[in-house]
Amino acid sequence: MTSADRPPGGTADEGPLLFGVRHHGPGSARAVRAALEAARPRAVLIEGPPEADALIPLAADQEMRPPVALLAHAVDEPGRSAFWPLAEFSPEWVALRWALEHGAAAKFIDLPATHTLAWGKEEQAPAEGEPGGAGPAPEAEAPAPPQGPADAVRVDPLAVLAETAGYDDPERWWEDVVEHRGAGKGDVLAPFAALEDAMTALREEYGTGGPERDLVREACMRLQVRAAQREVGHDVAVVCGAWHVPALRRRTTAAADRALLKGLPKVKTDMTWVPWTYRRLSRAGGYGAGIDSPGWYGHLFEAPDRPVERWLTKVAGLLREEDRIVSSAHVIEAVRLAGTLAALRGRPLPGLSETTDAVRAVMCEGSDVPLALVRDRLVVGDVLGEVPASAPAVPLQRDLARLQKRLRLKPESRERELELDLRKETDAARSRLLHRLRLLGVGWGEPAASRGSTGTFRETWRLHWEPELAVRVAEAGVWGTTVLAAATAKAEADAVGAQALADVTALAERCLLAELPDALPEVMRVLADRAALDADVGHLAEALPALVRSLRYGDVRGTDTRALAGVAAGLAERVFVGLPPACAALDAEAAAEMRRHVDAVHGAVGLLGEAIAEAHGDIRGRWCSVLRALSVRGTVAGIVRGRAVRLLLDDGEVTQEEAARLMGLVLSPGTAPADAAAWIEGFVGGGSGGGMLLVHDERLLGLVDAWLTGVPAEAFTDVLPLLRRTFSVYEQGVRRTLGELVRRGPGVRGGAENAGAGVPGFASEPDIERADAVVPLLRLLLGLDESAGSDVDDLVGVAR
Structure with missing residues (x-):
C-alpha cells in the first residue's frame, strides 16, 4: 500500500491520525473540522507549548474572541517572550474548540516554552524594537532571505511546492489547491494524505530544511504522542504544521527521542492568553506562518456560500462609507469581471488577485488610492481579539x-x-x-x-x-502591582541612573505630567545635586527649558510646583553667569549650537520671570543684561551676537535705531566677511521672522544690501553657503517681496534716506480715511448701536 492509498496516520492499529496543516489557513481549518467530525478521536494533540494546557478551557469562554495568542515570558526577564497566535480560521483554534465542544482531551505537544525561551536566550539577542523578537516560536522569528533551494524550504515549504507547480505566488497556489477545492464527505482525509506526500518528498530531497531546533521539537512531539496513546489508546488526532508530519510518522525509539531532549536549558516561565490583531497576523513568522491577507482569509472561513459576491458587497459598503459612489450595478459588474479573470487565468474560482483587479477597474475607476483603503481596512483588517478577565495576568x-x-x-x-x-x-x-x-x-x-x-x-x-x-x-x-506604584518606582530609579542633567529635568517634567507626587522629591533631590556639580553651560541651558515648562502645570493640573521654582531660579542664575565666557572662541558648529541654547534660555526666562518674580526678583532684567553683554563683546561668535541683538529688539529692550547702529558696525569694511555673515544669520536667519523684519524696516535691508554688494569677490564664495542658509528658509512670499524691494533700490518706498519721522517703512502721518473705515466693524464686534458711535469715535481717535 502506498502512502497515497492509506489515510494519513493510518488506522487505529497503525498509529495516530496526523493532520498536517498550514498555520492560519482557512482551508486547512475547514478540513480539520471535517476530519475531526468524521474520525471523532478521544484526544486532540496540537502543536503548541505544553505549559498552555491549563489555559485550554478558556478557549470556550464566551468572552474569548480570536484573534488571540498564547504569550510565554520568562518570569525573571519578562521581555524575553514568545507568541503563538491563533485566529478563528487557524486549524489549531478549530481543533481546540472542537475538542472542548465534544468532550475530547486537548493537549499541546510542542517543545515546552521553558526550553524554548532559554534556548533563544543562548542563541540570539532580542530583535531591536520587537518585544517578542527573541521568542523562538516560529511566529516570533524573522526568517532570513532564501539563498538556495534548501533555504527556500526553510523559509516556506509551500513556496517551493507552488514553484514546482508552475505558480509564481504561493498564496495563489494555496487558494487554487486548497481554498477553492472543497472535499466531499467521503474524502475528508484525502487533502492531508496529499500534503503529507508532498512534504515527505521535500524532506527526502532537502533534508530537515530547517534549524536544528526542529529536530528537538519533533522528538518532543513524538514523546507526547506516545504518552497520549498510552492514556487513551490509538484514538488520537494530531494537528501540526504539515512540515512536521513526515518526522512524526518516522519510526524512532523513545530512548533516542529522550536523548535529544537531555540537558536542554531551562528558564522559569509564565503563560497566558493575550489579544492579537489581524495586522500582527500579516507579519511573516519563522516558517512563513504570516499571511498577507488575514481579513480575506477570515472572510473565506466565515462565508457560508458565494464568497466572491459577499466580499465585493463588503468592499462596496466600505467605499460608500468613504463617500464614493458605488452602486449595486458596480458590484454586479465587479463579480462578472472577477469570474472572467479567473477563467482567463485558469483558476477554479476568483481569488484575492482577481477580486482586487475587479475592484480597481470597476469600483475605483483604475485608481490605487481607494484600493489602498480596501487593502488596509478589509484585506488586512483592524480586528482586535478579546481575552476573558479570568485569564492569568500579572x-x-x-x-x-x-x-x-x-x-x-x-x-x-x-x-x-x-x-x-x-x-x-x-x-x-x-x-x-x-x-x-x-x-x-x-x-x-x-x-x-x-x-x-x-x-x-x-x-x-x-x-x-x-x-x-x-x-x-x-x-x-x-x-509595582499598580500603574501608579510602578510608575513612581520607575521614575525614582531613572532619576538615580540618569546620565545627563537634561535627562533629570525631562524626568521631572514627566513626573508632573504623570502626577507622581511621591517620586518628585527624589527626582528634585537628584536634580539639585546634578545641577550643583555640573559646570557645563550647555548642559545647564539644555536642562532649564524642561524645568521651566514644568512650572506651568500647576495652573491646569493643580500640581504644586513650588519645589521646582527655587531649582529653576538657581539654574538660571548659573546660566547667566557662565554664558558670556562660554560663547567666546567658538568654531562654527559650536557657535550654532550655542545660538540654540540662547534661544532656549530666552524662551524659558520668558515663562520663568512671571512664575518666580516675587521670590527671586527681576530675572528677566538680569537676562537682558546678559544679552547686552553678548551683543557688544567682540570675542563672542558673530551668530550669537546677532541673535542677542535680535532678541533684545523683539523684547523692546533696544530701539530700531540702536539695532541699525550695531548692524552698521558689524557690516563695516573692518569686519571679516565671514563674521559679518554669521552676525546676519543670527539676527535675521532661521524661522524667527527675520524676513518680515527686513521687509518692514528698509534701513536694515539697505544695510544688508549695501554690505552684500560690497563683499570682495574672493570672500564671496566663502560666505555664500552661510547666506544661502540664512535666506533660504524664508517663505516664498517673503523672498519675493525682498527681491522686489532690492530691485527698486533704497529710497523708492520709504527707504533709509528719506524715512522721515515715525516708524521706518511707514508713512509719517496716519491715513484718516482708512482709519475711519474700521468704525462699522468695531461697532459690530463690540455690539454697539448707532447711539454709541461717539464711544467708537473716541476709540478710533486713540488709535490715531
Whole structure:
C-alpha cells in the first residue's frame, strides 16, 4: 500500500491520525473540522507549548474572541517572550474548540516554552524594537532571505511546492489547491494524505530544511504522542504544521527521542492568553506562518456560500462609507469581471488577485488610492481579539485593565487620535494614565500636536494598541502591582541612573505630567545635586527649558510646583553667569549650537520671570543684561551676537535705531566677511521672522544690501553657503517681496534716506480715511448701536 492509498496516520492499529496543516489557513481549518467530525478521536494533540494546557478551557469562554495568542515570558526577564497566535480560521483554534465542544482531551505537544525561551536566550539577542523578537516560536522569528533551494524550504515549504507547480505566488497556489477545492464527505482525509506526500518528498530531497531546533521539537512531539496513546489508546488526532508530519510518522525509539531532549536549558516561565490583531497576523513568522491577507482569509472561513459576491458587497459598503459612489450595478459588474479573470487565468474560482483587479477597474475607476483603503481596512483588517478577565495576568495588567474600563479607554488596533481637555476630571485622569504608561515604557499612546488649540489645558494623543504591549506591561510588573506604584518606582530609579542633567529635568517634567507626587522629591533631590556639580553651560541651558515648562502645570493640573521654582531660579542664575565666557572662541558648529541654547534660555526666562518674580526678583532684567553683554563683546561668535541683538529688539529692550547702529558696525569694511555673515544669520536667519523684519524696516535691508554688494569677490564664495542658509528658509512670499524691494533700490518706498519721522517703512502721518473705515466693524464686534458711535469715535481717535 502506498502512502497515497492509506489515510494519513493510518488506522487505529497503525498509529495516530496526523493532520498536517498550514498555520492560519482557512482551508486547512475547514478540513480539520471535517476530519475531526468524521474520525471523532478521544484526544486532540496540537502543536503548541505544553505549559498552555491549563489555559485550554478558556478557549470556550464566551468572552474569548480570536484573534488571540498564547504569550510565554520568562518570569525573571519578562521581555524575553514568545507568541503563538491563533485566529478563528487557524486549524489549531478549530481543533481546540472542537475538542472542548465534544468532550475530547486537548493537549499541546510542542517543545515546552521553558526550553524554548532559554534556548533563544543562548542563541540570539532580542530583535531591536520587537518585544517578542527573541521568542523562538516560529511566529516570533524573522526568517532570513532564501539563498538556495534548501533555504527556500526553510523559509516556506509551500513556496517551493507552488514553484514546482508552475505558480509564481504561493498564496495563489494555496487558494487554487486548497481554498477553492472543497472535499466531499467521503474524502475528508484525502487533502492531508496529499500534503503529507508532498512534504515527505521535500524532506527526502532537502533534508530537515530547517534549524536544528526542529529536530528537538519533533522528538518532543513524538514523546507526547506516545504518552497520549498510552492514556487513551490509538484514538488520537494530531494537528501540526504539515512540515512536521513526515518526522512524526518516522519510526524512532523513545530512548533516542529522550536523548535529544537531555540537558536542554531551562528558564522559569509564565503563560497566558493575550489579544492579537489581524495586522500582527500579516507579519511573516519563522516558517512563513504570516499571511498577507488575514481579513480575506477570515472572510473565506466565515462565508457560508458565494464568497466572491459577499466580499465585493463588503468592499462596496466600505467605499460608500468613504463617500464614493458605488452602486449595486458596480458590484454586479465587479463579480462578472472577477469570474472572467479567473477563467482567463485558469483558476477554479476568483481569488484575492482577481477580486482586487475587479475592484480597481470597476469600483475605483483604475485608481490605487481607494484600493489602498480596501487593502488596509478589509484585506488586512483592524480586528482586535478579546481575552476573558479570568485569564492569568500579572497584577499590573489587572490594574491597567481596571483603569481602562473606568476611564472608557478601550484598546484598539486601529490608530486613532484622542483629544483631552485637562479641565475635565475624566480627561485629566486619562492623561495621567497615558503619561504613567509612557514612563513605564508601555507606548500605547504618543503625544501629538493639537490642531484645535495651543492652550496648555489641551492634549492630543495618538493611540495604537499592539499585542507586544502585553509584554511591556509584564516587564513593567517588576516595578509595582499598580500603574501608579510602578510608575513612581520607575521614575525614582531613572532619576538615580540618569546620565545627563537634561535627562533629570525631562524626568521631572514627566513626573508632573504623570502626577507622581511621591517620586518628585527624589527626582528634585537628584536634580539639585546634578545641577550643583555640573559646570557645563550647555548642559545647564539644555536642562532649564524642561524645568521651566514644568512650572506651568500647576495652573491646569493643580500640581504644586513650588519645589521646582527655587531649582529653576538657581539654574538660571548659573546660566547667566557662565554664558558670556562660554560663547567666546567658538568654531562654527559650536557657535550654532550655542545660538540654540540662547534661544532656549530666552524662551524659558520668558515663562520663568512671571512664575518666580516675587521670590527671586527681576530675572528677566538680569537676562537682558546678559544679552547686552553678548551683543557688544567682540570675542563672542558673530551668530550669537546677532541673535542677542535680535532678541533684545523683539523684547523692546533696544530701539530700531540702536539695532541699525550695531548692524552698521558689524557690516563695516573692518569686519571679516565671514563674521559679518554669521552676525546676519543670527539676527535675521532661521524661522524667527527675520524676513518680515527686513521687509518692514528698509534701513536694515539697505544695510544688508549695501554690505552684500560690497563683499570682495574672493570672500564671496566663502560666505555664500552661510547666506544661502540664512535666506533660504524664508517663505516664498517673503523672498519675493525682498527681491522686489532690492530691485527698486533704497529710497523708492520709504527707504533709509528719506524715512522721515515715525516708524521706518511707514508713512509719517496716519491715513484718516482708512482709519475711519474700521468704525462699522468695531461697532459690530463690540455690539454697539448707532447711539454709541461717539464711544467708537473716541476709540478710533486713540488709535490715531
